[in-house]
Amino acid sequence: xxxxxxxxxxxxxxxxxxxxxxxxxxxxxxxxxxxxxxxxxxxxxxxxxxxxxxxxxxxxxxxxxxxxxxxxxxxxxxxxxxxxxxxxxxxxxxxxxxxxxxxxxxxxxxxxxxxxxxxxxxxxxxxxxxxxxxxxxxxx
Amino acid sequence: xxxxxxxxxxxxxxxxxxxxxxxxxxxxxxxxxxxxxxxxxxxxxxxxxxxxxxxxxxxxxxxxxxxxxxxxxxxxxxxxxxxxxxxxxxxxxxxxxxxxxxxxxxxxxxxxxxxxxxxxxxxxxxxxxxxxxxxxxxxx
DNA sequence: ACAGATGTAATCATTCAGATTACTTAATGG
DNA sequence: CCATTAAGTAATCTGAATGATTACATCTGT
Numbered sequence: 001x002x003x004x005x006x007x008x009x010x011x012x013x014x015x016x017x018x019x020x021x022x023x024x025x026x027x028x029x030x031x032x033x034x035x036x037x038x039x040x041x042x043x044x045x046x047x048x049x050x051x052x053x054x055x056x057x058x059x060x061x062x063x064x065x066x067x068x069x070x071x072x073x074x075x076x077x078x079x080x081x082x083x084x085x086x087x088x089x090x091x092x093x094x095x096x097x098x099x100x101x102x103x104x105x106x107x108x109x110x111x112x113x114x115x116x117x118x119x120x121x122x123x124x125x126x127x128x129x130x131x132x133x134x135x136x137x138x139x140x
Numbered sequence: 141x142x143x144x145x146x147x148x149x150x151x152x153x154x155x156x157x158x159x160x161x162x163x164x165x166x167x168x169x170x171x172x173x174x175x176x177x178x179x180x181x182x183x184x185x186x187x188x189x190x191x192x193x194x195x196x197x198x199x200x201x202x203x204x205x206x207x208x209x210x211x212x213x214x215x216x217x218x219x220x221x222x223x224x225x226x227x228x229x230x231x232x233x234x235x236x237x238x239x240x241x242x243x244x245x246x247x248x249x250x251x252x253x254x255x256x257x258x259x260x261x262x263x264x265x266x267x268x269x270x271x272x273x274x275x276x277x278x279x280x
Numbered sequence: 281a282c283a284g285a286t287g288t289a290a291t292c293a294t295t296c297a298g299a300t301t302a303c304t305t306a307a308t309g310g
Numbered sequence: 311c312c313a314t315t316a317a318g319t320a321a322t323c324t325g326a327a328t329g330a331t332t333a334c335a336t337c338t339g340t
Contacts, residue, residue: 001223003241008233018285025231026223029330034286051338052284067244077327079219083141083166084298084325091165093148096271100264101143104207108255115251119244124237131236141298158316169299174317191307192315224294224329 001026002036002074003067003124009046010062010125016055036074043073062125068117079112080105141166142176142214143207143264149186150202150265156195176214183213202265208257219252220245 005022019030019037026033037056040046045065048056058065080101087094145162159170159177166173177196180186185205188196198205220241227234 004227004233004237007237008231011233020285025228025234027225027228027234028223030286031288031331032329034288035329038287048286049338050286050336052282053339054285054337056286083168085167087144088165088167091148092272093144093151093268094165094167095275096268097144097147097264099271100267104256104259104264108252111255112248112252115248116244124240124244127240128233128236131239132232135235160316170316171300171319172298174319175298178318188317189307190305190315190317192313193308194306194316196317 001028001032002040002070003121005033005036006040006045006058006062006065006070006121007124007128009056009058010121011128012057014057016049016053016057018055021055039074040070043069045069045073058121062121065121066117067119067121067124068113070121071113071116078105079109141168141172142180142210143261145173145176146180146185146198146202146205146210146261147264147268149196149198150261151268152197154197156189156193156197158195161195179213180210183209185209185213198261202261205261206257207259207261207264208253210261211253211256218245219249 004026008022008025009017019033022033023030037046037048041048044059046056047059048054082098082102087097089095144166148162148165149157159173162173163170177186177188181188184199186196187199188194222238222242227237229235
């Protein structure tokens with residue numbers, strides 16, 4: 001949803017876009033979009049103005065926003081969650097398994113983010129425009 | 141939880157271990173463990189026998205089980221879920237965003253699995269044993 | 281001042297993983 | 311051979327998380 005919203009903002013090339021409009025593209029409620037935009041604001045990915053005729057826009061070129069930044073701005077919790085109940089500390093395995101796994105999972109998550117970092121919002125936008133051209137050719 | 145269970149089986153070095161015992165280490169219900177073991181059986185990671193004196197054990201050496209296999213045996217759904225509501229197909233971005241993202245997310249997930257594949261169950265077991273030694277030194 | 285937009289709180293709905301109980305099925309030991 | 315032990319499995323419950331909805335306060339440009 002975050003990538004979708006940012007892609008729309010990139011598509012609009014700096015024009016201010018309202019949460020209502022974004023919600024229409026994502027097919028959700030404007031309040032959900034506004035909550036998402038708050039996270040993106042904190043990460044300095046978008047700038048939002050209040051009041052009449054206002055809305056949001058990207059704070060940088062799509063070329064300079066990669067998907068790892070987007071991921072981190074939105075996902076506060078870790079991908080690999082700890083279990084709700086603590087393992088049995090009397091068992092030699094249960095005693096230390098969380099400690100061991102947290103290192104491994106942090107590494108796996110970092111690998112994932114490094115892969116996401118290879119793609120920028122400009123790449124996503126380009127894919128959108130290609131798809132748009134194809135649709136235009138099919139039904140001119 | 142899957143890694144935890146497999147680590148206990150590795151620690152027990154081929155002895156048959158009951159779901160009740162495993163549940164005691166994980167601190168959960170034996171039924172939960174049995175459901176998990178069904179997935180691990182399908183992936184040929186463990187062998188389970190029914191009846192008195194029965195239980196589960198690894199079907200291979202811990203050296204030859206890596207965490208990507210474990211991940212895939214347990215996680216049937218994709219890490220990056222599609223949104224509950226379909227994006228607005230009338231919007232040029234909404235029309236194609238899922239298609240574009242599915243490729244990117246598949247790549248990110250593959251990167252994560254490749255990182256997990258670098259670690260074997262034997263590595264996890266070694267970490268457990270190191271931790272065990274330290275605990276023994278502290279309180280001999 | 282007012283219209284249009286965001287910020288934000290409160291509440292509801294849905295989904296999902298795990299928890300629990302209960303019952304059936306199978307294999308082993310005496 | 312049968313009593314015991316443990317897995318397979320179904321049904322139901324709970325709690326957490328995410329998104330949906332409604333309502334209202336606040337800000338800002340015309």
